[in-house]
Amino acid sequence: MSERDEESYRREALFQQRLAERRASQNKFPWTGGGDATIEFEIPKEESKLFADRCIEDTDLSDDEVERRALLDLTSYNFWTFYKRLNYELRRARRYERELALLLVTIDGLHEISQQHGLQLEHSVILSTGRILLGSIRDVDIAGRCRDDTFGVILPETPAPGVEIAAERLRTKMEEHNVAHNKKSFSFTVSVGGTNLGAEDKSADYMVARAIEALKNSITQGNTVALI
Numbered sequence: 001m002s003e004r005d006e007e008s009y010r011r012e013a014l015f016q017q018r019l020a021e022r023r024a025s026q027n028k029f030p031w032t033g034g035g036d037a038t039i040e041f042e043i044p045k046e047e048s049k050l051f052a053d054r055c056i057e058d059t060d061l062s063d064d065e066v067e068r069r070a071l072l073d074l075t076s077y078n079f080w081t082f083y084k085r086l087n088y089e090l091r092r093a094r095r096y097e098r099e100l101a102l103l104l105v106t107i108d109g110l111h112e113i114s115q116q117h118g119l120q121l122e123h124s125v126i127l128s129t130g131r132i133l134l135g136s137i138r139d140v141d142i143a144g145r146c147r148d149d150t151f152g153v154i155l156p157e158t159p160a161p162g163v164e165i166a167a168e169r170l171r172t173k174m175e176e177h178n179v180a181h182n183k184k185s186f187s188f189t190v191s192v193g194g195t196n197l198g199a200e201d202k203s204a205d206y207m208v209a210r211a212i213e214a215l216k217n218s219i220t221q222g223n224t225v226a227l228i
Helices: 003-025 063-075 079-096 110-117 119-136 160-175 204-221
Strands: 100-107 142-147 150-156 178-181 184-187 190-196 225-227
Touching: 063 119, 063 142, 079 100, 079 142, 079 150, 079 204, 100 119, 100 160, 100 204, 110 119, 119 142, 119 150, 119 160, 119 178, 150 160, 160 190, 160 225, 190 204, 204 225
Parallel strands: 190 225
Antiparallel strands: 100 150, 100 190, 142 150, 178 184
């Protein structure tokens, strides 16, 4: 086994170990199903994606700096990196016969927000969306920005009931949030489309296509969740 393969194997084993520990200690975690599927469970700050990788960079980083770096990574438009990670997670799910899900989260009317109120409010809405998203998903989930108004979330080890709970929680948290701009308060909503790994999903393309189809259905109504 090459050095590169060994490192990949080590990271894979570490991922599985962390995931097993998390599922054992948080048996009511909503994304994974089991028990009461409608249970309300707020994710503590230290368990959200926003703060999950603190130890990798610097344990002495302040919360503000952790958030700044996480948001900088997320709000940078880099679909190719997100797509490659989706391909990796799909292959891993197939290999180990695991569940996998994909969510697409679109900010409703972002273009109109920019036209009516300017780029500064648009930027604030994008940052707020990223902040809420990173604070609401697990440290094993992967988030990325897919286009100007759309974020993607990869949910490993997540069956269909968990996908619906995750999607609805994200939609609700966005709906409840207000953005301050020019001494005024603005609200915004998102539309969420999602899908679980299906038998026909031989590559990430298939999964993305079905998630887009679901997203189109939710965008038609706005501020809704649609799953395929």
